[in-house]
Amino acid sequence: MGEMAFHEIRFPANLSFGSVGGPERRTEIVALTNGHEERRTPWAHSRRRYDAGLGLRSLDDVAALVAFFEARAGQMHGFRWKDWADFKSCAPGAAVSFQDQEIGMGDGVRRDFALRKAYASGPARYWRPVAKPVEGTVLAGAGHVELRAGVDFAVDMATGVLRFAAPPEAGAVVTAGFEFDVPVRFDTDRIAVSVASFQAGDLPQVPVVEVRL
Incomplete structure (x- = not known):
């Protein structure tokens, strides 16, 4: 479309x-x-x-x-x-946190990460793409450190792609929380x-x- x-x-x-x-x-x-x-x-x-x-x-x-x-x-x-x-990226009764969902792993080069949400039960897990985050609700972090929206990262609200100002370090877990x-x-x-x-x-x-x- x-x-x-x-x-x-x-x-x-x-x-x-x-x-x-x-x-x-x-x-x-x-x-x-x-x-x-x-x-x-x-x-x-x-x-x-x-x-x-x-x-x-x-x-x-x-x-x-x-x-x-x-x-x-x-x-x-x-x-x-x-x-x-x-x-929400978390349970319905919980508050959104920057560590809710793992959206990738830093390699020191990549700056763009697409938002997604995991649905897990037992050993099975389904990753749902999230293309329509809600303005003002997106939190993100790298290496378990929260980053600042509009300074350290920006979000394309029409596609759900999060772009970091600086590439997350190699091995750093990239996480995000959001409403969508x-x-x-x-x-x-x-x-x-x-x-x-x-x-x-x-x-x-x-x-x-x-x-x-």
Whole structure:
């Protein structure tokens, strides 16, 4: 998706608060004649889906949703989405720290490091790329020493790439902490709302899907 097709604006966070969503994986399963099965996935990364309709509380909320939908030209332009269940580099109840996530190892030359978040369980670990950090929330360090934002490092908010003013020393663990949004688009070309049904508690379905950048 090109830069023109992505708008660096967040869907109203108060509307996404009540949404339901989470990661989706694709697995191809082939049953073998001996009763075993082969499993493989064409996706290196999961993709998240949400329903933006569930967070609507009033007709004013519906109007805000419709305005946002129109301004994005429906499915045309991507946008930022706050996933209230997963928007920090640390546990939901913890405070962001510069040592939350390991994003690389210094070699004395490299200055650019991409933000990422680990999901670990047992011996398995999945690294999720983080391309849309939230302005003013990114902390970083090298060799267990916290560095200063805007002085020792800068962050590209559109790509999630962190650039150090001086390359971290060889062998120094590079870490970061941050809040982040999910890059998404609407997964429908229409929003159907009836005032009577909305007042009766029937919420419109407004699917939103994560985009690859």
